[in-house]
Amino acid sequence: MAIHTKRHEDGRTLTIKIEGRFDFSTHQAFRDAYEHGDQEVSHYVINMCNTTYLDSSALGMLLLLRDYAGGDAARIRIENCNNDVRRILTISNFEQLFAIR
């Protein structure tokens, strides 16, 4: 499990890439990934291309990010989910809360 962040050249977009299992053990690293970013960041991309699995605590963590980023005004895109991850997000109605691609 590892989390990598990358700021885009535009300065406003932060990509958070989660490797392996996204569960409670990732909690601190995931929060650190966005909380210490500077104020200019307005768009978030969660890259799940290497995320094998996501559990209910990770759903809570995604909601923490969403509220941090402004709740309904948040600009968060979740990308490259595998079928298992996608299914968990769908069952949990996260398609109404995030842009999932």
Place this chain on the structure above:
Amino acid sequence: MDEPLPETGPLRVLIADDSDSDRLILQTMVRRQGHEVGDSLTPFDAVMRGVPGFTGAQVVQDDLTVVTLEMVDERELADLPNRIPQSALQGPAHWSCVYEINNQTLSYFNPLPLLLHICMEVPGLRRRSGEVYTLLSELYTNALEHGILELPSSWKSSPEGFGHYYAERERRLADSEGHYIRFTLDHKTSRRGGELRILCKDSGAGFDFAGLVSALESGEPQARYAGRGLVLLQQLSRSLTFKEQGNHVEVVYHWDFTEASTQN
């Protein structure tokens, strides 16, 4: 092949291709570059002939498996039925097992990979590994965090509370003496598919599940950043039942031979 080959001297090239004319063209081109070409064969024959050359005079003791793959256009695959072949009926059909971890083992050992592995022996469950893992993992997390460690979901109502919850999880986990989590897995197949029954029992005091069940039915979340595990259990399974004092939870999961994989 306009580019000259690298200056490594003449090479010995094994040409293998199903098409006779392609083999001939390749042979001519490679020879023209100054390389040595052996007999060109179909890929299967080439590999079979290469085996004794590779193993030498050794008597081959390994099991040898040679597989031929036919490469086809993706469109041709679309017509294949999305079902498990008949051979998949092999594997354990009727079985059950009880696996309990207890005392200090709870504080450092994760039993989920092993439990998943047992379930994956059933071919019909293999393509649903994601769902089966979710069922096992959400049951286990609830038993451990709420049942044994008595961590309240209500803490997960703020970012600080969320952090506190997991800090406290680690602290309380240090002493799990006298506790257990017991999984009972029970599987049987039917003509159409199979049923996996997962019982998870913990040594905790249980909880008021009647209140929780009605909250689940009304769709009211317990806390802003929590309470989604039970929804997953409910959605993925045929039934979710709380027994005894709520420290005994049963999930019934059905799978079907003919059903297209739900994960696609």
